Amino acid sequence: MSEYEKDKLYCPLFVMSPAFETMKGCECRKEMCAWWVEDKQKCAIAVGGERNRGK
Structure with a gap:
């Protein structure tokens, strides 16, 4: 994993999508x-x- 990728936040919905x-x-x-x-x-x-959960 590059330094660029370490600083990014990835969407769990996008990661699981085959699209x-x-x-x-x-x-x-x-x-x-x-x-x-x-x-x-x-x-x-x-x-x-x-x-x-209202937190």
């Missing part, structure tokens, strides 16, 4: 994602659905 064949296509798109919890600066899916 995305490169890691570049799997990068998190915070500003366009309904699962991004802005006040906590993290992905609700990647941390186990915190958004739905």
Whole structure:
């Protein structure tokens, strides 16, 4: 894994999708994602659905 890839956040949904064949296509798109919890600066899916637990 390159230094570039170590600094990137990858979307778990994109990584699991066969439609995305490169890691570049799997990068998190915070500003366009309904699962991004802005006040906590993290992905609700990647941390186990915190958004739905009301935390």
